[in-house]
Amino acid sequence: MQIVPQPLFPSLIWTTVFDDRDSFNSRMLQLAYQMREQHPAGVANTNVKGWQSPNILQNLPEFEDINRRIVQVCQRIGESQQFKKDLVYRHQAWINISPPGASNSVHYHANCHFSGVYYVSLQEPECGSIYFRDPRVASRMLTYPTDKATDFTTSEVRMRPEEGRLYVFPGWLEHGVEVNQSDRDRVSISFNVLASR
Numbered sequence: 170m171q172i173v174p175q176p177l178f179p180s181l182i183w184t185t186v187f188d189d190r191d192s193f194n195s196r197m198l199q200l201a202y203q204m205r206e207q208h209p210a211g212v213a214n215t216n217v218k219g220w221q222s223p224n225i226l227q228n229l230p231e232f233e234d235i236n237r238r239i240v241q242v243c244q245r246i247g248e249s250q251q252f253k254k255d256l257v258y259r260h261q262a263w264i265n266i267s268p269p270g271a272s273n274s275v276h277y278h279a280n281c282h283f284s285g286v287y288y289v290s291l292q293e294p295e296c297g298s299i300y301f302r303d304p305r306v307a308s309r310m311l312t313y314p315t316d317k318a319t320d321f322t323t324s325e326v327r328m329r330p331e332e333g334r335l336y337v338f339p340g341w342l343e344h345g346v347e348v349n350q351s352d353r354d355r356v357s358i359s360f361n362v363l364a365s366r
């Protein structure tokens with residue numbers, strides 16, 4: 170007798186690496202610190218002890234390159250999931266500079282189809298992982314008596330960030346970032362994308 174599992178309602182995370190990540194990241198890093206000089210107060214959001222820029226990268230010509238890449242990746246993901254062909258993918262993006270000791274508390278992003286983060290600079294593995302919470306809320310009623318968590322029984326998944334890697338996930342998927350325990354800033358660009366007419 171063969172017992173066959175079938176995933177229902179999977180929570181997908183997409184990642185990609187830019188071929189030119191070394192030169193691209195040094196440009197982005199410079200722009201990130203320039204932006205912090207221009208907006209030293211930043212905004213208070215999910216960042217704990219870190220600095221977050223206002224959501225304005227999409228309006229700034231110097232960020233045209235990352236803006237284009239974000240939209241391009243999300244458009245390809247949307248099309249892979251049979252989104253309508255005539256949609257416009259609009260985004261908002263911002264910078265996070267998380268010094269040693271900083272973290273991002275658990276949150277999700279409302280009113281967007283995709284959210285994501287691109288890691289510009291960090292020190293692995295001490296910089297801390299991004300983690301995702303099980304969105305199957307009813308599954309929190311009890312835990313499974315396992316020796317080792319599986320994709321089905323786990324309640325949280327950690328992914329170690331990597332310089333030059335872009336992560337995209339559904340905006341409704343709860344996530345956070347662990348404390349940066351390295352001695353370098355963790356610098357990333359986060360975004361939300363909405364596809365509509």
Ligand SMILES: [Fe+2]
Nearest residue numbers: 276284344359
């Ligand atoms: Fe987020």
